[in-house]
Amino acid sequence: MAVAAPDASKDSTMGKTWNTNKLGLRVGVDVVSACSAAALVAPIITAIDKGIMENASGRNTLGQSLKSSAMEILTKPTAFFGRRAFFLIFTVYSGTYITANSIDTVNSTISNKPIHTTTAGASKFFATSGSNIGLGLYKDSQFTKMFGSASSAGSRPVPLPTFALFTIRDCLTVFASFNLPTVLSPHFDARMSSEVKKYVGATSAAQFFAPAAVQLISTPLHLWGLDLYNRPGVSLPERFTRVSRDWLKSAFARMGRIVPAFGVGGVVNTKVRRNLMGKLES
Template identity: 65%
Template sequence: MPAAHPSAPWNTEKLGLRVGADALAAGAAGVLVAPIITIIDKGIIENASGRNALGGSLKKSARELLVAPHRFLGSKPFVLIFSLYFGTYFTANTLDTATSTLSSTPASTTTAGTPKFLATSSANLALCLYKDSRFTQLFGSPGSTRPVPLPTFALFTLRDSLTIFASFNLPPLLAPTVATHMGAEAQRWMSAASVAQFVTPAAVQVVSTPLHLLGLDLYNRAGVALWGRDGRARRVLRDWGMASLARMGRIVPAFGVGGVVNTKVRRGLMGRLE
């Protein structure tokens, strides 16, 4: 009877340090993008609720960040946003580490597929829904602190699923196509993978922003009809263009800049450990 071949050993070398590198990369990306995203998210919600115009809210928050950074960075909104993106990136990083461990591949190996989408989207959805419920109550209609309705949660869930798919799964798939159109000279300045990481999350906001606005309107204006002179559809269409640009402005740092920083910091740290 032939002897059984031993299975390939797991790649557990420096596993604790690798998980630490995952956390450092996620933390570097999170702290870099959280300030601008906090400012934009607050502005969009205050504009939708009528508390403040989008431009006025952005200026007020930016002034606070510059004049009293300790107060801004210690505020509940900033902590919520940082926790959201740290948790999302850390989940994606540790999934790559777990995969490299189980498949005995180099520590810097990254993945792109259904498991990564499910893991990152689950973490992001849970954290983002909590963040959105708190932001909606903090900056929604004045005097309203009622629970966020289930349809709003459902719309936020669909919105975030689209963003996660466009942020973690589409860039690796689109990068080869982008590379064929960029040429070698252009890729000296920015890789095709980085271009795809910037473009795809921003582009999907054209589709996901109406879902976001409708979810906010369901909270801010209970009992309003979908159609009509001041119906929900009219309000969503009114704010769609400006809100889309604002959300692109937050998504590019969140999953563009943040994604690139997270990837490069993790790759650099893992390269040293290898």
């Protein structure tokens, strides 16, 4: 495939050459890739997030909540996709993917690199963390109120310690989703058999593994934050017992949402963007 030469423009003030080839279309590709991935994964993430919130508050069991959401998707899809909960989830992930894609486009532009170039540096981590955490905290505050305990749902603000725990949780997830896969990919590639590589590449394997594995660490932070809202004034031993009780099943549930969010979603976003950028380069 022939690759078009970069349309390099000179920044006279900085003395740098930028790759501005088809920049407007590249920004469009960033948005289309991000929204496609977000639309694909948002339904299951919405159902799982709602289930975890309702289970933590005692309003419903995790299983029953998931079953209720699945039935609504199948029998009343218009109602499900029209709910604020779905819109909040779609906004979080489309915004996060757009930010990650935009960092790659900015990097390829100012560094005068091919337009399909990706990066895994600190700038990408801080930008995607800021986007995901900002949007995610707002979403979590609304979900906590919408699906919290019946006695407190929507009646009071989410406490600052809960926001702090959610922030640390999201930093761990974003780092494992956007930075670790690039670091782990060469190690996966060296250890994966050629037979396995026929079905899944090292990059995709790392993209699935890293964000899922980190949930074993981040889930207790998530549950602790929810319990601070749902049961204010509870003693430390009681809170620890509750978090310990729900940790394992909630960790697997969060893996079930993280794998679509940053595994499937991350792979779809990356592949759609790479393919579309490749067409722009040809």
